[in-house]
Amino acid sequence: MTEIQNGSLGVHFVKIDENHDGQRIDNFLLGRLKGVPKSRVYRILRKGEVRVNGSRVKAEYRLQVGDAVRIPPVRVAERDVPAGPSPKLQQLLEQNIVYEDTAFLVVNKPAGLAVHGGSGVSLGLIESLRATRPSAPFLELVHRLDRETSGCLMIAKKRSMLRHLQDEMRAGRVVKVYQALCCGSWPKGMKRISAPLRKNELKSGERVVKVDPDGKASVTHFQVLHRYRGATLLEVALETGRTHQIRVHCQFAGCPLAGDEKYADVECNRQMREKGLRRMFLHAGQLEVSLPDGQLVDIRSPLPGDLAALLTNLE
Structure with a gap:
């Protein structure tokens, strides 16, 4: 992306490269004008202060490689700059x-x-x-x-690649497999849960997801890997990717995830803390994706040491 600034007017001209090809102009501006209220960004679009190749565009216009975007001078509110990563x-x-x-x-x-x-x-x-x-x-x-x-x-x-991978996920062609430890004995024969999920926001701003007939279709597949006293280790594959899907479907089955404070089994969590568990037992252990050229990539991540140690303690 090439940028030229007109110093006397504070106007910026940006030439779009492949990294912003296909992005909506409103999202492009929101990313560049951090600190500017969203309402202000949409106002300068509606008034025609933002131009692409010299012409007005609507918020849903998708940028193309080579587009010249005129960005007017906009006062950005000063904010505390967060400390960088250590x-x-x-x-x-x-x-x-x-x-x-x-x-x-x-x-x-x-x-x-x-x-x-x-x-x-x-x-x-x-x-x-x-x-x-x-x-x-x-x-x-x-x-x-x-x-x-x-x-x-x-x-x-x-x-x-972002568009390709998100299209693959929407089409259900990305394999995502997790390892999860749930409280109690997982029901025998339960290998698939299809229960719609609805996201709710409490007055505190906290998000809570519940099984609801009016929610979005949600399907999760389960396979028992090992049964412990008071807990079950599961391999979980997502068919859909809703917020908190695995956590809520496990709760729905009567076996919430060990260490899950939001959808918790309080007594199970207490016992697991005594065994050494310090967080929710959920690990995304495998991804299988197809690249644009058709190559299949299988990526795996072993169970972290803290979770592996807990399983040893449960033995």
């Missing part, structure tokens, strides 16, 4: 990259690290990775993992 965190992220090519990478996300900033988190994995690789022109999350979930997380290095 050298230790930067090193940890680089060490946890389990796959990388020219178009995307997969990082073995540590538990406890949010995938992005917001909701009281100033710095997430994606912001930390961008700070670690300041010369990378494009780094975007392909999907998300809950903060306490560890394992395989895809990051696109090109917008074309």
